[in-house]
Amino acid sequence: MSTPKQVPQEYYDLLEEIQAIDFVLVELNLYLNTHPNDTEAIQQFNQCSYESRKLKKQFEKKFGPLMHFGKSYSGYSWNWDNPPWPWQV
Template sequence: MSTPKQVPQAYYDLLEQIQAIDFVLVELNLYLDTHPNDAESIQQFNQCSYESRKLKKQFEKQFGPLMHFGYSYSNYPWDWIDVPWPWQV
């Protein structure tokens, strides 16, 4: 395993924004499971989904892969050996 590198505060700030919007998405998903005809909540879910993808793309562009198993691309050389990984902070 590689030695952990120092990451800037922007790394943590952006990761926190991603975690917050993804929390909203989980809650909206649970609500919509029981209220499938709530058009306003569906619109909110779709807007949050867009925002989540946008934030994740920004994170990966600045700091490297965020999700594994083919959901994120890697730069050259292979980014996955760089730590800390998002789930470690």
């Protein structure tokens, strides 16, 4: 097994932003399950969803795949074996 390489602080900062916005999305999703007509919450959910996709795209462009099972593309050459994985940091 290869030794994980050192990653820049930006890696951690961007990953933390993604985790924070995805937490908000989970909470909004739970809220909207019981308040499906709250247009302000729906608008906030959609904005956060857009921001989450934007941050993930930015992360993958700089640091490689973030999600598996076809939700993230691989670069050439295959870059799924380049540590560290986001859950390893």
